[in-house]
Amino acid sequence: MPPVANPSPEPADHVLVNVERISKLFRIYDKPADRLRQSLASRIRMPGRAPREYGRNFWALHDVSFSVKRGETIGIIGRNGSGKSTLLQIIAGTLSPTSGEIEVNGRISALLELGAGFNPEFSGRENVLLSARIMGVSAEEIAARFHEIEAFADIGEFIDQPVKTYSSGMYVRLAFAVAIHVSPDLLVVDEALAVGDTAFQTKCLTRIRDMQKAGVTILLVTHSTNTLVEYCDRAIYLKRGHLIKDGPCRDVVKLYANDLVDEEGGRAIDIDVPEGERAASESGAETKKVESDKTSILDVKITDEDGRERTTFSFDDPFRVTVSIRVSQPNLRPCFGVQLKSVDDIVLWSTTTQHMNIAMDALEPGTYHFTWSLRANFSGNRYVVAIGVGDVESGEYKRHARLPYAGHIDVLPQADGGSGWLAPCPAFDFSQ
Structure with missing residues (x-):
């Protein structure tokens, strides 16, 4: 059975996620030793002299604001380095913003960058139990759903092997299976799905459809404009940490595509x-x-x-x-x-x-x-x-x-050929 969103007394248009003027600053160092030098320089001050700066500031996000209503699916698009993953990590609570406020009214289940959330020394089974407990799922609920998680991940005997022995495809299979089976109010998915094979991506997108019907709110980062248009209610375009546009998917995709060509000289x-x-x-x-x-x-x-x-x-x-x-x-x-x-x-x-x-x-x-x-x-x-x-x-x-x-x-449609985009020339044979 597809997972079901937690029952909620709020109206359908209740704001589940509210992001208010979020900014995130990282300190960038050219060499690992510069980080230590900067720490020492800030503690050891010479009279009358400013401490030497060994690093430089990098603003991953600049004053980003938007809200997400319960049941919406929002696609986030932008080039590498635009701040998409940083934004999702702040929403998921794994990063703190430098400034601004964020409010999430519900249980979050996040599938972020590959490697996040699992202990590589633990087996897949142990990581499922640990991750579910961290997300507030009781031991009884985990036991009742474990078979479904195991079946969806479909990694066979590797469920009892250390995660460090997994391929990237096996890892994302198990991570996604856990994320969708903990009854989230908000599912946050970074580009990790791009690691899986085509059949598994189709399986995941089908399950996302089921979750949408169940009223789950979804934040989805993708480079695929097709996925954005087909699965999302609206889109957000980030560029160098700035929110450029928040609106209908086709308008956002058009602006994003034109910007890509502009940067190539068009x-x-x-x-x-x-x-x-x-x-x-x-x-x-x-x-x-x-x-x-x-x-x-x-x-x-x-x-x-x-x-x-x-x-x-x-x-x-x-x-x-x-x-x-x-x-x-x-x-x-x-x-x-x-x-x-x-x-x-x-x-x-x-x-x-x-x-x-x-x-x-x-x-x-x-x-x-x-x-x-x-x-x-x-x-x-x-x-x-x-x-x-x-x-x-x-x-x-x-x-x-x-x-x-x-x-x-x-x-022109083929006589008795079906409908859709493909034309597989179907034939049917029945025998008893």
């Missing part, structure tokens, strides 16, 4: 959407493109294999996406990308020439055209096409230009 500009394609953009698809001074996307055409422009295809029909670009500066290692998304901006599939191991020659300034040849082997639905152009730097794809809405295609 800018967001408005483009015109053809009248026949405007319906898709109004139904949720993004209508901005991002481009830099290095590369511009001039035009995109969606055609059938005979070159006729069209947007409606039957299952498995071939289609082509032809892109025209202008290269303004030499591109030594060009890389091109394509995505297929739902109309509410959830990425369903994507690839780049780098992922496909396609060797690209360097591009001199000029106008170029390239074509993605694809097949409509997915279920009946509307699909938005996104296009990207960039280069490969230090092994990573760096965008110069991106068109989140480059057009759309409508795939």
